[in-house]
Amino acid sequence: MIYDVVVIGGGASGLACALRLVQSGKKIKIAIIDAGERLGKKLAATGNGQGNISNTNMSPSHYYGGGAAFAAKIACADPYQGSRLFDFLFTADEKGRIYPSGRQASSLSDCFMRKISSAADIFLSVKVTEIKKGFSLRLSDGREINARFVVFCVGGKVQKQFKTDGSSYALITPFGHKITSLYPSLVQLKTETKYIKPLKGIRADCALSAAVDGKILKTVRGDVIFTEYGVSGNAVFAVSPLITDKRNSSVIIEFLPDISKSVIKKNIDERKQAGCSADELLSGTLHNKLGRAVIARAKAEGGEIVSVLKNFSLPVFGTLGFDYAQVTRGGVDFNGITEELESKYVKNLFFAGEVLDVDGDCGGYNLQWAFTSGVAAAESVLKRL
Ligand SMILES: Cc1cc2nc3c(=O)[nH]c(=O)nc-3n(C[C@H](O)[C@H](O)[C@H](O)COP(=O)(O)OP(=O)(O)OC[C@H]3O[C@@H](n4cnc5c(N)ncnc54)[C@H](O)[C@@H]3O)c2cc1C
Structure with missing residues (x-):
C-alpha cells in the first residue's frame, strides 16, 4: 500500500497535521501510525486532565531552544489558532490559560478521532522502527508501508508511559539530522x-x-x-x-x-x-x-x-528527570530544518511538535506549538501534493 502522507506519531502535533490534511478537501491517502493503544493519549492527560491548549499572553519570551524564534513566529500569530481545529468552545482563565470550556482534555482527543478516523488509516500499538528514503517504513509488527510524504511527529523524551521515551530520534539521525542536548523541563x-x-x-x-x-x-x-x-x-x-x-x-x-x-x-x-x-x-x-x-x-x-x-x-x-517532566528541552536541530518544517537532508520529510528543538513555558505554550507546527507542516505538504 502506498500512502500519500504518513504521519508518524498520533499525539497533539500529528493529529493537528492529519486533521488539516483531511480538511483540505483534497483526495489524499493518509495514515497515522502511533505506538500507543489510542491516539492522543498524552493530549487527554494534559493540564491535569483539563487540556490547557494555549494562552492569551503569547510572546516569544515563552519559547526556548534553537527553534524558539521560528516557533514564536507561528505560535504567537494567534493564541486561538489551535482551538479552531475543534468544533466546540474554549475559554481563558484569569491567567490567560485557554481550555475547552468543558474543561476535559479527553474531549480534544475525542474530537480529533471523530473528524479523522473515517478519512485516514490508523495504525495503533505499533512503532515505526526504520525509515528508508523514498519512503518505506518498517513497523514493529514486521509490516512495511510506503509513503510519498512523511511527517515526523514522535514527541520528545518525557513520560515514557506515553511511548515517548526518546528512542525515536534515532530514526532520523542516519539522514544527518543532529539532536541537541536533551533536558527535562516543566519539572520538579x-x-x-x-x-x-x-x-x-x-x-x-x-x-x-x-x-x-x-x-x-x-x-x-x-x-x-x-x-x-x-x-x-x-x-x-x-x-x-x-x-x-x-x-x-x-x-x-x-x-x-x-x-x-x-x-x-x-x-x-x-x-x-x-x-x-x-x-x-x-x-x-x-x-x-x-x-x-x-x-x-x-x-x-x-x-x-x-x-x-x-x-x-x-x-x-x-x-526529578524525564519521567516526571512535561516537556523535553532540546530535540532535532533546527539547522537541519527549513522554514517549511522540511528536512534539509531528505526531501518530503517534514517535522512538527516536541521532537524539534523547541520547548515552551507552562501555561499552554507547548500544545500551541504542537498544534500550530502540525498545521504548518500539513500546509507545506499540501503545497506539494
Ligand atoms: C502530564 C502532562 C501534562 C501536560 N500538560 C500540558 C498542558 O496543559 N498544556 C501544554 O501546552 N502542554 C502540556 N504538556 C506538554 C504537551 O502535552 C506536549 O508538549 C505535546 O503533547 C507534544 O505534542 P507532540 O505531538 O509533539 O508529541 P506527543 O503528544 O508526545 O505525541 C507523540 C506521539 O508519537 C508516538 N510515537 C513516538 N515514537 C513513535 C514511533 N517510533 N512510531 C509510532 N509512534 C511513535 C507516541 O506514541 C505519541 O503518541 C503536558 C505534558 C504532560 C506529559
Whole structure:
C-alpha cells in the first residue's frame, strides 16, 4: 500500500497535521501510525486532565531552544489558532490559560478521532522502527508501508508511559539530522534539603525566583510544595525552564509575598517584647512548620528572621528527570530544518511538535506549538501534493 502522507506519531502535533490534511478537501491517502493503544493519549492527560491548549499572553519570551524564534513566529500569530481545529468552545482563565470550556482534555482527543478516523488509516500499538528514503517504513509488527510524504511527529523524551521515551530520534539521525542536548523541563527540582526536611508535604503560596550564578532570571507567584528531594508545585514548574540546562542555579523563595518586610519585622519585634519564645515568633504568621524552619535557618546562619523569610534560597542540584517532566528541552536541530518544517537532508520529510528543538513555558505554550507546527507542516505538504 502506498500512502500519500504518513504521519508518524498520533499525539497533539500529528493529529493537528492529519486533521488539516483531511480538511483540505483534497483526495489524499493518509495514515497515522502511533505506538500507543489510542491516539492522543498524552493530549487527554494534559493540564491535569483539563487540556490547557494555549494562552492569551503569547510572546516569544515563552519559547526556548534553537527553534524558539521560528516557533514564536507561528505560535504567537494567534493564541486561538489551535482551538479552531475543534468544533466546540474554549475559554481563558484569569491567567490567560485557554481550555475547552468543558474543561476535559479527553474531549480534544475525542474530537480529533471523530473528524479523522473515517478519512485516514490508523495504525495503533505499533512503532515505526526504520525509515528508508523514498519512503518505506518498517513497523514493529514486521509490516512495511510506503509513503510519498512523511511527517515526523514522535514527541520528545518525557513520560515514557506515553511511548515517548526518546528512542525515536534515532530514526532520523542516519539522514544527518543532529539532536541537541536533551533536558527535562516543566519539572520538579532537586535542591539542598538541609532546612526543608521537616516541611515534606507542605504547600505555600510564594514568590519564587530562579537564579543562575546568583543572578535572578525570573520571578513567579504560585504554589511551592516541599518534598523529600526538594520542591514541586506550579511555581517550580514555571521557573524550571530557566534552569533545567544550567549549572550553579538556585531557587529563592519569598514567603508572605503580600506582606512587606517592615510589617513582618515590626510584628516580630513586638512579639519579642511581649516575651514570645524564640521558636514561636512566626506562629500564626506562617504555617508553624515553615515558621520553625525559617527561624532554625536564621539561627544556624546567623541571619535576621525576616531576611531569611523573604530570601529563602535553595541551591538546585538537578531535576526529578524525564519521567516526571512535561516537556523535553532540546530535540532535532533546527539547522537541519527549513522554514517549511522540511528536512534539509531528505526531501518530503517534514517535522512538527516536541521532537524539534523547541520547548515552551507552562501555561499552554507547548500544545500551541504542537498544534500550530502540525498545521504548518500539513500546509507545506499540501503545497506539494
Ligand atoms: C502530564 C502532562 C501534562 C501536560 N500538560 C500540558 C498542558 O496543559 N498544556 C501544554 O501546552 N502542554 C502540556 N504538556 C506538554 C504537551 O502535552 C506536549 O508538549 C505535546 O503533547 C507534544 O505534542 P507532540 O505531538 O509533539 O508529541 P506527543 O503528544 O508526545 O505525541 C507523540 C506521539 O508519537 C508516538 N510515537 C513516538 N515514537 C513513535 C514511533 N517510533 N512510531 C509510532 N509512534 C511513535 C507516541 O506514541 C505519541 O503518541 C503536558 C505534558 C504532560 C506529559
